[in-house]
Amino acid sequence: xxxxxxxxxxxxxxxxxxxxxxxxxxxxxxxxxxxxxxxxxxxxxxxxxxxxxxxxxxxxxxxxxxxxxxxxxxxxxxxxxxxxxxxxxxxxxxxxxxxxxxxxxxxxxxxxxxxxxxxxxxxxxxxxxxxxxxxxxxxxxxxxxxxxxxxxxxxxxxxxxxxxxxxxxxxxxxxxxxxxxxxxxxxxxxxxxxxxxxxxxxxxxxxxxxxxxxxxxxxxxxxxxxxxxxxxxxxxxxxxxxxxxxxxxxxxxxxxxxxxxxxxxxxxxxxxxxxxxxxxxxxxxxxxxxxxxxxxxxxxxxxxxxxxxxxxxxxxxxxxxxxxxxxxxxxxxxxxxxxxxxxxxxxxxxxxxxxxxxxxxxxxxxxxxxxxxxxxxxxxxxxxxxxxxxxxxxxxxxxxxxxxxxxxxxxxxxxxxxxxxxxxxxxxxxxxxxxxxxxxxxxxxxxxxxxxxxxxxxxxxxxxxxxxxxxxxxxxxxxxxxxxxxxxxxxxxxxxxxxxxxxxxxxxxxxxxxxxxxxxxxxxxxxxxxxxxxxxxxxxxxxxxxxxxxxxxxxxxxx
Amino acid sequence: xxxxxxxxxxxxxxxxxxxxxxxxxxxxxxxxxxxxxxxxxxxxxxxxxxxxxxxxxxxxxxxxxxxxxxxxxxxxxxxxxxxxxxxxxxxxxxxxxxxxxxxxxxxxxxxxxxxxxxxxxxxxxxxxxxxxxxxxxxxxxxxxxxxxxxxxxxxxxxxxxxxxxxxxxxxxxxxxxxxxxxx
Numbered sequence: 001x002x003x004x005x006x007x008x009x010x011x012x013x014x015x016x017x018x019x020x021x022x023x024x025x026x027x028x029x030x031x032x033x034x035x036x037x038x039x040x041x042x043x044x045x046x047x048x049x050x051x052x053x054x055x056x057x058x059x060x061x062x063x064x065x066x067x068x069x070x071x072x073x074x075x076x077x078x079x080x081x082x083x084x085x086x087x088x089x090x091x092x093x094x095x096x097x098x099x100x101x102x103x104x105x106x107x108x109x110x111x112x113x114x115x116x117x118x119x120x121x122x123x124x125x126x127x128x129x130x131x132x133x134x135x136x137x138x139x140x141x142x143x144x145x146x147x148x149x150x151x152x153x154x155x156x157x158x159x160x161x162x163x164x165x166x167x168x169x170x171x172x173x174x175x176x177x178x179x180x181x182x183x184x185x186x187x188x189x190x191x192x193x194x195x196x197x198x199x200x201x202x203x204x205x206x207x208x209x210x211x212x213x214x215x216x217x218x219x220x221x222x223x224x225x226x227x228x229x230x231x232x233x234x235x236x237x238x239x240x241x242x243x244x245x246x247x248x249x250x251x252x253x254x255x256x257x258x259x260x261x262x263x264x265x266x267x268x269x270x271x272x273x274x275x276x277x278x279x280x281x282x283x284x285x286x287x288x289x290x291x292x293x294x295x296x297x298x299x300x301x302x303x304x305x306x307x308x309x310x311x312x313x314x315x316x317x318x319x320x321x322x323x324x325x326x327x328x329x330x331x332x333x334x335x336x337x338x339x340x341x342x343x344x345x346x347x348x349x350x351x352x353x354x355x356x357x358x359x360x361x362x363x364x365x366x367x368x369x370x371x372x373x374x375x376x377x378x379x380x381x382x383x384x385x386x387x388x389x390x391x392x393x394x395x396x397x398x399x400x401x402x403x404x405x406x407x408x409x410x411x412x413x414x415x416x417x418x419x420x421x422x423x424x425x426x427x428x429x430x431x432x433x434x435x436x437x438x439x440x441x442x443x444x445x446x447x448x449x450x451x452x453x454x455x456x457x458x459x460x461x462x463x464x465x466x467x468x469x470x471x472x473x474x475x476x477x478x479x480x481x482x483x484x485x486x487x488x489x490x491x492x493x494x495x496x497x498x499x500x501x502x503x504x505x506x507x508x509x510x511x512x513x514x515x516x517x518x519x520x521x522x523x524x525x526x527x528x529x530x531x532x533x534x535x536x537x538x539x540x541x542x543x544x545x546x547x548x549x550x551x552x553x554x555x556x557x558x559x
Numbered sequence: 560x561x562x563x564x565x566x567x568x569x570x571x572x573x574x575x576x577x578x579x580x581x582x583x584x585x586x587x588x589x590x591x592x593x594x595x596x597x598x599x600x601x602x603x604x605x606x607x608x609x610x611x612x613x614x615x616x617x618x619x620x621x622x623x624x625x626x627x628x629x630x631x632x633x634x635x636x637x638x639x640x641x642x643x644x645x646x647x648x649x650x651x652x653x654x655x656x657x658x659x660x661x662x663x664x665x666x667x668x669x670x671x672x673x674x675x676x677x678x679x680x681x682x683x684x685x686x687x688x689x690x691x692x693x694x695x696x697x698x699x700x701x702x703x704x705x706x707x708x709x710x711x712x713x714x715x716x717x718x719x720x721x722x723x724x725x726x727x728x729x730x731x732x733x734x735x736x737x738x739x740x741x742x
Contacts (some may be wrong), residue, residue: 043726094729424734431730438728443602446703449684450604450612 006249008242010376011234012411014168014331016207021292022171024299026179029315031105035077035306036088036342039064040098042143045071051101055082058112060283062133063101072135072145076103077285077304079110091309091327091344095337103306114281119190124151127194127278134277135284135345139269140238141328143346146270149259150194157262159197160247161188161271163204163211164231164238167329170349172288173268175300177204177211180272181218187271188226190278195264199225202268203243206230235331236409240265242378254405269348289343291316293326293351293358303343309350310339318352326351330358331410365418373412373422379405383412387422390429395436398429406430479505592621599640603632604683605705607657612683620645631657632704663719664702665709667695671716678708678717 040046047064051057057076064074080103087097119127128147137143140162161184165173177184188200202219204212215228231237231246241252243265250261258265266274269287276282285305292298295316303312313325326333328349343350373383381402389398403426412422483504528536596617603613608629610616619625620641627641628650635652642649652659667678667687674692686702689695697708709717722728 040726090726092726092729093731094724094726096724096726096729098726421734424731427731428733435728435730439601442703443600445701446602446604446684447597447613449686449701450602453683453685454612 005229005231006246007232008237008245008378009380010378010411011236011242012376012414013233014235014414016233017169017292018171018174018207020169021290021298021300022174022208024171024175024297026175026288026300026302027315029301029303029307029312031078031107031109031304032307032311033104034083034308035080035103035105035304036100036308037063037074037077037103037306038088038090038098038100038342038344039074040090041072041074041137041345042070045145046099047071047074049085049099049101051076051082051085053082053084056080057082057103058110060112060114060285062283066132070145070148072131072137072147073133073283074101075135075283075285076101077306078103078105079108080105089338089341091336091341091347093334093337095341100306100342111282116281117278119193119278124194127190131274131277134282136270136273136277137284137345138267139273139287139345139348140267141332141346141348143344146266146274149264149266150191152195152259152264154196155262156195156197156259156264157199158248158264159188159192159195159200160243160258160263160265161200161202161268162238162240162243162265163202163208163215163268164243165208166205166233166235166238167331167333167349168235169292169351170290170329171292172290172300172348174208174211176272176288177208177268178214181211181214183272183275184268185215185218185222185226185271186279187273187275188266189222190274191264191266191271192224197264200227201247202226202228203231203237203247204228205233205237207233235411236378236407239378239407239409241407254402284345287345287347289347290349291352292349294319294322294354294356295352303347305345306342308339309336309341309343312343313339313350313352316350316352319354321354321356322352323355324353324358326353331414332408361421362419364420367418367420370417372415372417376411376415378409378411379407381406383422386429387420387425390425393429393432395429395433399433403429403433475505476501479508482508590618590621593617595644596620596641599633599637599644600630601632601637601703603703603705605632605703605707607631609656626650626653628653629656631659632662634659661721663704663721664699665697665704665706665717666720667697668716668718669694669696671714673714675713677711677713681707681711683707 039049045066045068048067049064051063057063057080059076059079061076062073063076063082066072083102083104085099085101088100088102089095090098090100117127117130128151131147131150132145136146138146138149163173163177165171188202191197192200202215204215206212212228212230219226219228229247231243236242237246240258244250244252244258244261244263248263250258250263252258252261273284273287277284286302287305288300289303289312290298290300291312295313295318297315297317299316301312301315309325309327325336325339327336327347328334330351333349333351367384367387369384371384373387374381377383383406385401386398386403386406389395389401390403406426408423408426410423413420416422479501593614597614600613600617606612608616608625610619610625616625616630620627627645627647628638630637631652633641638652639649641647672694674689674694676689676691676695678695679687679689683705684701684703686698687695687708688698704719706719709719
């Protein structure tokens with residue numbers, strides 16, 4: 001049991017704007033005309049497609065198999081027909097394309113057979129494979145495969161369920177906790193069983209009293225160590241390391257994860273998806289998303305994965321002056337380069353912006369070294385130093401200042417009096433460092449292959465020379481042996497000159513060839529019947545007679 | 560006087576012995592400078608520098624036989640790194656050896672390839688798969704873009720394709736700073 005709460009350093013209190021959509025119950029989003037299901041679920045992992053165009057699929061049918069340890073299965077979000085498998089723009093700041101399965105719904109929503117799993121009597125390994133095959137990934141935004149996170153071998157004391165939802169505008173987890181607390185708790189119990197944790201702690205920001213109440217009602221009467229703890233509303237309290245710090249006091253150092261300290265953290269949405277997968281046999285084909293911002297009817301929708309963003313946005317009825325569309329929250333989300341991209345498992349929110357709600361950023365000014373960014377940095381970094389190094393492309397130094405501990409929460413940019421968009425510089429620097437590392441490993445691989453090739457060529461040359469030398473030696477030895485036996489004069493003085501030796505070699509070769517030819521004379525005359533033998537004899541006789549007459553005829557001319 | 564000479568000689572002998580032993584015990588195998596230079600070179604093994612591979616070029620630089628600005632695939636950044644390492648002045652790429660190009664991979668046109676294996680023999684990193692009278696294919700992940708396979712091809716079926724950005728290689732761009740709105 002946790003006695004008191006702790007604090008993480010820094011943090012900010014932005015205007016939450018959650019009231020816009022917090023009151024709207026989760027509605028089932030209508031079926032779109034087409035579902036575009038990306039086979040790639042994160043930059044890390046993709047899936048191997050197992051359907052073909054024209055194939056009929058049922059809701060929840062597997063259409064992609066995991067092809068790497070960090071990959072999970074992909075499922076058809078509804079019943080219908082696979083129209084095509086094609087590259088399509090994905091929900092990513094780059095707007096790059098990825099392979100997607102386009103499904104035309106038949107409107108029946110017919111489920112595939114849904115067996116459930118009795119997780120308490122099966123081995124954890126089987127249950128983890130079940131999660132992978134049901135496409136369960138972290139729904140907090142990073143889509144890290146849950147079977148990896150839940151599959152740490154023991155040592156987990158505390159299981160934290162993250163219901164902090166600290167980003168402004170987003171209310172999908174809030175609504176999920178209010179309406180489906182039982183499912184979340186059931187999922188939490190499964191995760192507790194899988195990780196072997198001793199206690200379950202729900203961390204919910206105290207600006208969601210109804211969600212806290214609903215969870216408390218759901219855990220009422222449950223045995224075991226399970227608590228719901230309201231945490232102070234302070235962005236980014238929902239960051240994994242920050243929430244762990246607040247709830248347990250454990251500060252995760254550089255390069256370590258919660259699991260190393262006996263704490264594992266899952267999003268409440270993930271717990272709900274785990275419950276659906278194990279207790280109801282449903283793969284992860286939908287999730288709750290918030291549509292808010294500059295819209296007439298902000299709300300929360302249960303959306304099928306693959307629903308195009310434009311269809312989803314239409315549910316909220318964007319106002320006329322809507323500009324850019326953000327996916328994710330205003331702090332960590334990104335601007336969508338186009339609107340035909342599909343919603344993914346990572347999509348928790350769509351925000352329509354307007355000049356009034358999201359005024360264009362004022363011009364950037366020089367850093368005045370005020371240190372406000374360092375005061376709010378929840379990762380306890382020195383953002384201004386990172387900014388200078390990143391801006392100057394001094395990446396080695398940026399790494400020395402632990403650039404990669406930056407969680408890109410945006411607190412520094414939020415407080416910067418010079419309106420410097422610091423996170424943009426960090427993202428740029430991180431990307432460059434990764435690119436360099438990729439280049440380096442590619443160069444190392446090329447060097448290795450080049451050296452191996454040179455070595456191989458040298459070896460082949462050497463082997464060929466050795467083989468030739470061995471052969472020459474063998475022939476010489478053989479020749480010496482034959483010359484010793486044969487009293488022929490040519491062979492007798494063979495050792496005298498190399499020319500003679502060569503000649504002898506040629507003679508021997510000719511001899512061998514002759515012998516071979518003799519041995520290889522017509523084979524089809526073996527094993528003949530007496531009748532055939534007689535025929536052959538007759539033919540031979542005729543041939544001999546003809547030859548005799550021919551010679552006789554030719555004789556006068558040749559003379 | 561004599562004492563002073565003896566003391567000085569003694570010190571000289573002791574220090575000399577220490578240095579001599581150090582030279583034997585801390586002897587560095589190979590030339591670390593060549594390794595350091597080789598680590599900076601892009602390992603394209605294209606030979607544009609005039610040496611048969613990156614390591615020979617690294618050796619030539621270390622021996623002062625080649626300049627640091629002869630590697631087009633390494634580009635300006637590579638020259639800067641070499642200049643830093645060797646304490647020399649930066650100088651622009653020597654265009655005699657080629658120009659900096661975007662990173663590319665070779666692609667074999669499957670229709671035209673006659674399976675002559677000449678490109679396979681030319682590839683410095685064994686990135687081409689194929690057999691006599693069978694179509695050849697380039698293993699894209701291993702291709703360094705050295706272009707050495709292009710010249711030997713008797714039917715000109717190899718082209719260089721610049722690498723396209725994908726979600727794994729995509730990077731955030733350098734932030735563009737808006738200084739002030741001009742009315």
